[in-house]
Amino acid sequence: MPSTQYWQSLEGQALLNKIVRKRIPEWTSGLKHAQAEVVGKVLDGEKILWVSATGEGKSAAFQIPVIIHEEIGRNAELCPGFKAKEKPVGIVVTPTKGLAANIVTELSKLSVSAFAYTHNNVTQFHKDDIDIVQAISECRYRIVCVDPEHLKTEEWRRIASSSIFRSNILFACSEEAHLIDEWGNPDFRPDFRYIGTYFSSRLPSNISIFALSATVEPGESTSIICQHLSFRAANFHLIRGSNERPNTQFIVENLTHGIGGEIFPQLLPYLASGRKTIIHCQTLETVYRVYIYLISLIDDINYESLHLIRVYHSLCSDKYNTQTLNMLENNPNCQVVIATVAFANGINVRTLLDSISLGTSSSFNLTWQEKGRVGRDPSSLARGVLLVSPATLKKAEKYIEVFL
Template identity: 50%
Template sequence: PQWTNGLYPTQLDLVARILDGEDLLCCMATGGGKSALFLVPILILHEMTRNSHLYPNLPTRALPPGIVVTPTKGLAANIVLELKKLDIMALAYCHETVTEARMAGRNLVLEIGECKTWNVVCVDPEHLRDKAWREITAYDVYRANILYGCVDEVHLINEWGSEFRPPFKHIGRFFRGRLPPSASIFSLSGTLQPGSATKSVLSSLGMLGDNFYMFRSSNERPNTQFIMEPLQHGVGGKIFPQLLNYLNSRRKAVVHCRTIDDVLRVYLYLWKSLPPGTHRLRRIKMYHSLRDAEENEEILRLLDEDPECQVVIATIAFANGLNVRSLLDSISVGFPDTVDQLWQEKGRVGRDTETAARGVVLFLPSALAAAEKQIAGESDTRPTKKSKTKRATKPLEQAKVEILIEKICYIAAFNRIYKNSPLETSTLDCIAAERRFPCSLCAARDNVHLEFPAPPLPPGIELPLFVAPPAADPLSLLDKKFRLTKKEREQAEAALLEFGGTVHRAERKLPANRNRPKSSYFPTSLVRTILDKLLTLDSLSRLETIHTSWVFATGYRVRLYAVIQSLQATIFSQRETARLERNAKQRATRQKKKAVYDSESEDEVDMQESVEESSSEEEADHPHPRSSPIPPPPKRTRRVLKEVTNDERPTRAHPPAKKAPRQPLQRASEVSESYRPAYKTSRRRGAQN
């Protein structure tokens, strides 16, 4: 019913092959109609079952089920939603649904195996290895009716199967070992590169020789302009001003980030770029794997249905397969690890071929430098000094290098990588090929300026512009004397919260406020703003500039200003008292040091005088007095060490005995005689005779 003009000829051929039980690999552009391959066969068999007399001698299945292996829960939920629009019952088999069924006392294995409840079951590769799926595929009813086993986004077998999620490598073994030969095994992708990547996928799925059919068409996106810009601020920073020019067009956009941390920092920056108000909660959303599946599904619905929901900031969970027809701009903060992932991200926009979409990549200049170094053959894979690991740096993907260093036409480079036919024209630059939207290289070279207007908004809805927030923290711009210390801020916050409690108790019983949340009587944001500027609020008019959105400002602003004045007086009084105490303490310390210094100086002067007197007496007695007096040593301004460095010895109980008098010194002859032998030698005896 959604295909008013019917299926494309290529879709008709592929659907017929699936109904005949053939294996196939289908590679076509994102949004090109690949999902019809697991939708239409179910619809056809339902029609044949209802009107079997119209289709004599054709094989049919009364309860045709299919398996679709999906990489993410978000894609599984999106497929289930699309199938329900066509009255095809589908199930996303994941941890949440399994747990829910177990808590409700339901037997999912039996329900799936009997083929009575769901026509399509979306399952991730990890669950295929569970015992439950071995039991499901062992049911006779299931084996007799199973129509196909499908692998969606099959290029991820290479990208994720090696290290990130090894169960991707086991999908082919499960299909070949557990499904009957009559079931068709087919795989879908919009970004599977020809050559070794395709051969690896075919080998993993057991598609060898002539036992399968491969269909490949161009994955070029004619209604999307591809733009590359160097990122002016680091991915790990907190400001992303380049996003604002695109988002201020008011077109619905997805911002792709590499990590959840990046998602949060981009979200906070955009949050601060909008004026205060609840509209910020509707306008920007976050989509990642840590959020509940229901919340992510609700975000997809809001993007399509809510005109005020404009921007979603997402991780790779949003990159593969999701179908949101209202999205028009895709912005990647940083170049992804692979070209396949990049082209998948750009495939999330412009799903309607009549729209004008933009695919933007804000790449790091360091990535371009690494690509140029690698292409020049100077890649240094040794670990840097700052690296804490001994593993060598992984080289960039060759296709990524080719896109980064491209100087003529990005679209032509993509067509060369994916070998999009016909190569004679697809590898021409955008101007020569007369493309509808030339890439950023071709547009800059030929001075082409394109306009991308936003669809009109419903009457009464206005989306304010994003304005870059101040780069510096407002508190850092205040004079130091106007900033509150941690202790002062805690005291002031307690007083303001007490005032807020007073407002709540006085207003909550009024009929108009019965359903009002407590936090809205005196909002926390207003408390923080007052604390930041508490010591600068010297008039009621200045206070009025910061409580413009406070509902109860009219009746309580005067009393609030009285509380602020009281807090200011208390803080200034505490600061003055602390200053006087600090000065008195410093004065006492200085006086104490001065007294010690004076006493030490007097001791040194006395000692020096005694030394001078003794030296003058010695010179007077000396027969040859010095010709010139020796100047005294320079006087130290301050002692380096104390005169007594060790503790005094304890007094003894008995006085020490007097030492014996010192013996007189011996003569040299006596000393030399003592070194001779004690006995008489023959020489000495002869001398005596």
């Protein structure tokens, strides 16, 4: 019988990489060191807060464990004595429906079935007379993405009480964990503060609970997140890597035209390069003013030219936003997406090369997340551009002077 820390042993790590290379042959080198370390801890049922750069492959923490259980379930001789789950399942708590949909898409590329438990998807299942609660309770999906607000509903109490679900669940993950602190306030989305309560009170005590982020600062922010996830010094692992992006050039410029205006000529030199670009705006109104400005510069408006520029925000349909991500990946005519904060956290589009922020976001962490949408292919050269008011730049310079 393997020990309780088998997957962290040399033998366990070797088997882990052997299975990964078999099931995901395009990962020719297997898992990165940090990925293997974290996945081993997840498989051993431990608690983890993993902080590392965007694009470092943190998603492996929830992608790989179900694949390992599936493979050993089919080939028990790979690990004699290890009892693989018959229907392995994991929960991933996501802040936005866009991220949930993106995770489902990425998992499908690995032949892992997943479901995004969003309002639109649940409503559609009801219309089709499909009992999605029963489907999840019976572990028909390997990964279920759900937002914090749905966790407190009666449906999710029923799911967590299902004997089939409880006997097969491997882990519960809080994706983009920095938002537990940033968004989890009474005036915005207080249920972020209760993710850990749901995990500890509703789910089996022997599963792995872990949280992922690229932007959890040491100190108070880390302490708040750990407190809300019930992570104590002796019972969890803090794995903190660098979130440096060596393949991304950072550029800060003074805005030459106000964000409240109707023209944005500073964007044009960047867009003239033809590189795939995400433009981050702080309000929905700004998104559409930028969109109208850029569309007005196209000489011949036709069906194909409308593919050149897209918008992305939470009021767009799930179908439209998913189509936008697919076009960024696969349509060479789609160059520019203008987005709200809905595109800032976790979205993975490897073709994006330039991130331009019009104005400053609500926190530096969010700005860093915005820049993390580009250069996700480490062999690419990306640009992260901040266009800020002269007053904001002056304020930042004065702040830095204090420490010089």
